[in-house]
Amino acid sequence: MSDMQFGPSKALTFGIELELQILNRRDCDLTRGATDLLREIERGGSQSDIKPEITESMIEVATGIHERHADALAELHGIRDTVVKAADRLNLLIAGGGAHPFQHWSERRIFDKPRFKQISSLYGYLAKQFTIFGQHVHIGCADGDSAMYLLHALGRYVPHFIALAASSPYQQGVDTAYDSSRLNSVYAFPLSGRAPVVERWAGFVDYFEKMRAAKVVESMKDFYWDIRPKPEYGTIEVRVFDTPLTVERAAALAAYVQALARRLLIDRPVTVDDDLYLTYTYNRFQACRFGLEGLMIDPHTHEHVAIHDDIVATCEQLAVDGRELQSTAALDQVARWARERGNDARWMREQYAETESLADLMWKQSRYFRTGI
Amino acid sequence: MSPADFQFLPAWPLAVTPLAWVAVLLLSAIVVGEAMRRFLRLSRVLGYLLVGAVLGPHAAGVLDVETLVTLRVFVDIAVGLLLFELGQRVDLGWLRRNPWLLATSVIEAFLTLFAVYAVMRLFNVPAVTAAAAGVLAIATSPAVVITLVKDLRAQGQVTERVMLLTALNTAYAVVGLALIFGWLHFESANASTLMIAHPLYLIIGSLALATLLAAVMILLLRFFGRRPTFQFAITVAFVLLTVAAASTLDLLVPLTLLLLGMLGRVFDRDRHFVSLRFGQSAMLFIVLLFALAGAGLQFRGWLDALPMALGFIAARYLGKLIPIMLLAKPSSMTARKASLVQLGLTPMSGLALLMMQDFAQQAPVLSQGIAASMYLAITILAFAGPMALQFALVRAGETTEDEQ
Numbered sequence: 001m002s003d004m005q006f007g008p009s010k011a012l013t014f015g016i017e018l019e020l021q022i023l024n025r026r027d028c029d030l031t032r033g034a035t036d037l038l039r040e041i042e043r044g045g046s047q048s049d050i051k052p053e054i055t056e057s058m059i060e061v062a063t064g065i066h067e068r069h070a071d072a073l074a075e076l077h078g079i080r081d082t083v084v085k086a087a088d089r090l091n092l093l094i095a096g097g098g099a100h101p102f103q104h105w106s107e108r109r110i111f112d113k114p115r116f117k118q119i120s121s122l123y124g125y126l127a128k129q130f131t132i133f134g135q136h137v138h139i140g141c142a143d144g145d146s147a148m149y150l151l152h153a154l155g156r157y158v159p160h161f162i163a164l165a166a167s168s169p170y171q172q173g174v175d176t177a178y179d180s181s182r183l184n185s186v187y188a189f190p191l192s193g194r195a196p197v198v199e200r201w202a203g204f205v206d207y208f209e210k211m212r213a214a215k216v217v218e219s220m221k222d223f224y225w226d227i228r229p230k231p232e233y234g235t236i237e238v239r240v241f242d243t244p245l246t247v248e249r250a251a252a253l254a255a256y257v258q259a260l261a262r263r264l265l266i267d268r269p270v271t272v273d274d275d276l277y278l279t280y281t282y283n284r285f286q287a288c289r290f291g292l293e294g295l296m297i298d299p300h301t302h303e304h305v306a307i308h309d310d311i312v313a314t315c316e317q318l319a320v321d322g323r324e325l326q327s328t329a330a331l332d333q334v335a336r337w338a339r340e341r342g343n344d345a346r347w348m349r350e351q352y353a354e355t356e357s358l359a360d361l362m363w364k365q366s367r368y369f370r371t372g373i
Numbered sequence: 374m375s376p377a378d379f380q381f382l383p384a385w386p387l388a389v390t391p392l393a394w395v396a397v398l399l400l401s402a403i404v405v406g407e408a409m410r411r412f413l414r415l416s417r418v419l420g421y422l423l424v425g426a427v428l429g430p431h432a433a434g435v436l437d438v439e440t441l442v443t444l445r446v447f448v449d450i451a452v453g454l455l456l457f458e459l460g461q462r463v464d465l466g467w468l469r470r471n472p473w474l475l476a477t478s479v480i481e482a483f484l485t486l487f488a489v490y491a492v493m494r495l496f497n498v499p500a501v502t503a504a505a506a507g508v509l510a511i512a513t514s515p516a517v518v519i520t521l522v523k524d525l526r527a528q529g530q531v532t533e534r535v536m537l538l539t540a541l542n543t544a545y546a547v548v549g550l551a552l553i554f555g556w557l558h559f560e561s562a563n564a565s566t567l568m569i570a571h572p573l574y575l576i577i578g579s580l581a582l583a584t585l586l587a588a589v590m591i592l593l594l595r596f597f598g599r600r601p602t603f604q605f606a607i608t609v610a611f612v613l614l615t616v617a618a619a620s621t622l623d624l625l626v627p628l629t630l631l632l633l634g635m636l637g638r639v640f641d642r643d644r645h646f647v648s649l650r651f652g653q654s655a656m657l658f659i660v661l662l663f664a665l666a667g668a669g670l671q672f673r674g675w676l677d678a679l680p681m682a683l684g685f686i687a688a689r690y691l692g693k694l695i696p697i698m699l700l701a702k703p704s705s706m707t708a709r710k711a712s713l714v715q716l717g718l719t720p721m722s723g724l725a726l727l728m729m730q731d732f733a734q735q736a737p738v739l740s741q742g743i744a745a746s747m748y749l750a751i752t753i754l755a756f757a758g759p760m761a762l763q764f765a766l767v768r769a770g771e772t773t774e775d776e777q
Contacts (some may be wrong), residue, residue: 024528024533025464025466025467026461026462026464026638027644028644031528031529032528032529032770032771033529033530035770036529036530036705036706036710039707040705043705086705088470088471089470089471089705090471090530090705091464091467091470091471091533355643355644355645357643357644357645359644359645360643360644360645363644
């Protein structure tokens with residue numbers, strides 16, 4: 001029971017986790033390098049939180065807890081430079097992006113750690129196909145009840161998050177036609193989707209204990225929900241972002257979630273009930289498929305609106321929050337991306353069109369990650 | 374019924390065409406290679422070598438020397454493709470980003486040279502001959518390295534470093550041997566000019582030729598699109614062209630091929646052809662290459678040759694071990710993985726054999742004292758090398774475990 005105690009944290013603080021791709025410099029395919037890369041980073045005396053992930057072709061970097069966008073961005077810059085420098089010495093490339101465009105999942109090697117081995121034996125090919133790369137944004141919550149409220153209230157904005165971060169148009173060597181094909185891979189897991197409609201923390205703990213008693217799950221980690229509570233950190237974790245191609249976008253997206261959280265906790269505009277999720281999967285599909293051009297349907301008014309228009313409108317409503325949280329610049333950037341339909345999936349398709357070489361696309365992605373321009 | 378009634382039957386003994394021997398060699402090499410892999414979990418390469426050695430002129434004699442000469446063209450194609458591919462897989466920019474690697478490579482070469490030279494001198498071998506043995510010891514077999522890396526689908530730091538160091542030490546050895554030949558030939562002539570002019574011609578000439586051919590090759594590939602079969606055909610044609618042009622111009626064939634691969638990669642700015650893979654069609658050449666290398670191996674008189682051969686192997690081992698271990702840390706590698714890299718550099722094979730044959734041809738008298746020992750050492754390392762490399766790559770965790 002103690003592991004389901006919601007350890008409160010300072011409201012509206014946030015942290016960012018990014019899963020990054022490790023590529024070889026020859027043909028820019030994914031390569032095995034996590035162990036050596038982590039050792040090299042450690043040797044350089046880095047204090048940053050950099051961990052292995054499920055395959056040897058992936059590392060996860062995480063920021064500390066931040067209140068301001070600028071601080072988080074500065075830390076991300078530092079982490080990025082550390083990782084890129086270590087990769088240089090090992091002849092590796094580091095890139096963002098939600099999926100590798102032409103990797104062959106049968107070639108991936110599962111990182112040598114008991115939990116990863118266990119996941120691999122349970123899910124078989126899914127675990128290796130799960131060589132996909134996401135950004136997670138944690139938002140601090142004062143208590144479990146406000147965490148559950150925020151989790152459900154943010155559900156309406158999940159299409160925004162997906163569309164803004166989408167960076168996995170290519171998989172297995174083809175254009176999937178989706179802006180975010182990565183989420184399709186996530187949905188193949190039985191415990192993906194969304195959290196149950198429960199408004200109070202106590203109710204959620206009941207649900208979880210039943211699932212645990214039924215031996216469906218062992219810990220919160222077994223849920224691959226779009227947004228899930230993380231009681232030991234006292235946060236909720238938004239998990240629908242593809243890893244953006246640059247840390248600048250990653251930081252701006254986190255600031256957008258933070259500002260939204262502030263507004264939602266002040267206004268308390270939604271009632272948590274089943275109706276809230278009436279159009280959820282439809283909207284989410286639209287965002288994955290069409291990105292910022294997708295349509296979202298309001299579950300209550302049944303009104304159709306383009307995702308990009310909804311983001312611009314939302315950013316206008318967040319002006320006060322931006323000022324309070326010192327993230328106006330980041331919110332302006334988000335609104336500009338929405339107006340210009342500029343997400344990373346589009347950037348990738350434009351770059352690919354120039355040379356029609358996916359290897360070259362990955363080369364450019366790694367350069368983009370390194371420089372941010 | 375008289376024998377005349379059966380004159381449609383071929384005359385006995387059968388006059389077997391060389392083509393049949395190629396088929397026999399190929400088939401038995403493939404069968405034994407697969408057996409090595411399946412039953413002993415060893416590299417197929419060992420099977421190919423074994424079949425070649427057994428059928429070769431120094432053992433069963435099924436393949437005579439003439440047949441070997443006929444088949445030489447296959448060796449040229451195979452060596453050419455492998456050197457080209459190794460060149461393509463090597464990233465010289467890495468040396469800039471991690472200069473300790475360059476230091477490792479250079480010191481590894483020099484220390485190997487000096488260690489072997491010193492041991493040879495202990496055996497009272499003349500200085501030039503000892504130097505030639507030292508130069509030969511520098512090179513790791515590019516064929517074994519690239520074949521095993523592909524076969525085991527290895528990727529990781531140990532794999533990358535073994536490939537890089539192999540490409541470099543092969544280049545050093547080739548240049549080094551040319552310098553020794555230059556020295557042998559021109560000892561009487563105006564030595565000082567020639568000792569500068571000849572190596573310059575070799576290195577700059579090989580570079581210029583490789584640059585030209587690589588540029589034309591990439592241009593053609595770009596023009597004709599990206600169908601894999603077409604790419605393969607073009608690449609083979611350019612590899613052959615390189616072999617022919619470089620030998621006509623008396624340039625260094627292996628060096629030119631390595632450079633062709635490296636420069637081809639540099640010129641391929643849109644990264645269309647970086648993943649050029651020779652796949653199944655190249656396997657034919659590889660099998661023949663190793664089988665023919667096996668046929669060149671010698672086992673006669675090995676007892677007398679053994680002490681010097683072992684001395685050579687030990688000196689070569691130390692010459693590589695010391696710098697790689699000492700420079701492990703600055704070049705960003707753990708001691709454990711550095712020792713695996715060093716093991717991975719053990720293989721010697723066809724290229725060493727060719728170089729030794731060249732030396733024997735150029736300096737018949739000088740080479741006499743070491744020839745038997747050198748052939749024996751190469752034979753030992755031809756079999757021990759693939760095992761050491763496979764062991765290293767598996768222990769480094771860089772191979773694909775579910776490989777059949």
